[in-house]
Amino acid sequence: MTQDKISLLLDDGRRLDGRELHEIRPITMKSSVLDRADGSCYLTWGNNKIICAVYGPRELHPKHLAKPDRAIVRVEYRLATFSVNERKSPAPRRREYELSKLIKESLDSVLFLEKFPNGTIDVYITVLDADGGTRCAALTAASIALADAGIPMKGFITGCAVGKVADKMVVDLSDVEDKDGQGDMPVAMNYNTGEITLLQCDGEFTTDEVKEGLSLAIRAIGEVYKMQKEAVLAKYTQIEESIDDLGEEEE
């Protein structure tokens, strides 16, 4: 195909967007952005823009889906019509069903669902702008929204993709690298316990490359995890700081 024509690395060894091989894109996260939802998060990851809302635990309808010993998680991952180059039909496609399913399974593993038998926890993720790596970004945002909703969980799920571009392992692929590179490998894990909850692989990797990719991914996830933690606590620390400032002014 056109693969040999496209050069995904610059002459100085950096990537097309000027990043080093193992550098992640700039990330911002904000929790409690939606008033109506129980928990929410707005996340930008490079050019990705993702908004996530969590409702629940709440009563489950239709009732026949209910599990008498635990709650179920329902995830709806959707790409906005304007999130990709050509207008996407608003009807969910195969890709959206697949991502909803794997995000659900990844989140399932960290939530204490047995505390809410017969109930449901609904997670709605909308990708407003997509530029590669949305599944990892969506998982990262969903964890923040779940924590913001006060749903008991073992820890955050944090994701980051690694991949192969011009025979080199790179971290956090952009859309171009994802499409024209040699392979991508999204990884998501509970960083505290080291349990991997999502691992997919697309393309060709040698065993050593997979090992290298995993360790690179875990390191990147560590960085994202720190931001996640700060984003969740920011709401409270800001209030604390504003109160401290007031106190100092009065003194």
Added chain:
Amino acid sequence: MTILVDKNQLVVPGEVLARGSGVDVAGGVYRKKINGETEIIASMIGLVKIRQDSVGVVPLEGCYIPLEGDIIIGKIVRVGLTSWNVDIRGPYVGALRVNSVLDRDFDSLRESLEQVLNYGDVIKAQITYFDRTRDPVLTMLGRGLRKLTHGRLIDVDPVKIPRIIGKKGSMIQLLKNMTNAQIIVGQNGRIVVSANSVEKENLVISAIRKIEAEAHTSGLTDRIREYLEEKNKKL
């Protein structure tokens, strides 16, 4: 046992609070054995609570989990033949039977339940039974339990209710004394405020919102007193 965090420290789910055996766990945490050593890990966003030999997290976010004996403010969402369904702002819908509302015989052939409590009515009720396998059962037979007919109904975070009530009711007493408002607090995060003027009601609601936002800070009662004094002058 080693405790790795400070008292009242803000923590997020997944953070390790203590290592070693012999620690009791309070709410908001879970225990996990990692490499033969027990770790106590936070499961919610909240403030660390340390008592002699227990570690826990006081959550700052969360839904209402019914507890037997709780006084709640509910909304009627369904009227049946001999019972009502009540929205209690939790994961489950409350069941209110007719014999827990009327202390007389009820003939469903001659009377309709809608005449007693209709769809949309707001009630103050108590949870008499709940065990997670069945929906919570409510009663309206008890002191002060009744249909609420006036006032402003507001929703707050259920986990902030203890802060709004305060130690031995200090905060709610402060609010009532300084505004002469009538405030009914439901454990499920619903509050009904009624005062003799809309401005007073607005003041109480803004004070409650302030408590809700600053629930994780210390010296809150004093700040609320100052806030109310300042605003009262302007009224």
